[in-house]
Amino acid sequence: MKKDIHVVGAVIKENNKILCAQRGPSKTLAYKWEFPGGKIEKGETPQEALKREINEEMNCTIEIGEMVEHTVYEYDFGIVHLTTYLCDLVKGTPKLTEHVSIKWLPPKELTTLDWAPADIPAIEKLSRL
Numbered sequence: 001m002k003k004d005i006h007v008v009g010a011v012i013k014e015n016n017k018i019l020c021a022q023r024g025p026s027k028t029l030a031y032k033w034e035f036p037g038g039k040i041e042k043g044e045t046p047q048e049a050l051k052r053e054i055n056e057e058m059n060c061t062i063e064i065g066e067m068v069e070h071t072v073y074e075y076d077f078g079i080v081h082l083t084t085y086l087c088d089l090v091k092g093t094p095k096l097t098e099h100v101s102i103k104w105l106p107p108k109e110l111t112t113l114d115w116a117p118a119d120i121p122a123i124e125k126l127s128r129l
């Protein structure tokens with residue numbers, strides 16, 4: 001049986017643009033675009049996990065708002081349960097640490113990137129904003 005992987009992603013919005021991050025070459029889903037975030041650890045709420053991940057990954061602090069989308073997507077390596085939240089930056093500027101590239105795009109241009117398949121429902125919702 002495939003393992004269930006519970007993941008949270010931050011849709012960070014500033015000046016009507018959304019932060020998009022590109023995965024590195026040595027990762028699963030190499031070079032795909034995603035929302036910064038990661039796996040929820042034991043005992044964490046989704047919100048706690050997301051704040052921790054953004055702190056670790058991008059060196060900044062966020063405030064978490066409404067949920068955007070929840071999707072379940074079966075990859076060959078496991079079943080990803082992805083929940084995305086609208087977020088505001090409260091401290092710091094997102095830095096490249098784990099990702100090879102980051103971009104700020106207006107919602108309507110999000111579909112121009114090659115997103116991880118689990119993200120597509122969120123991208124479709126956001127691109128209609």
Ligand SMILES: Nc1nc2c([nH]c(=O)n2[C@H]2C[C@H](O)[C@@H](COP(=O)(O)OP(=O)(O)OP(=O)(O)O)O2)c(=O)[nH]1
Binds near residue numbers: 118
């Ligand atoms: N952070 C994030 N992960 C996503 C998104 N969409 C999506 O399918 N994923 C997948 C990629 C990973 O398999 C998993 C998140 O794991 P992670 O971010 O903590 O770990 P990782 O990059 O080191 O991944 P891995 O190489 O260990 O699989 O969820 C997304 O928008 N954001």
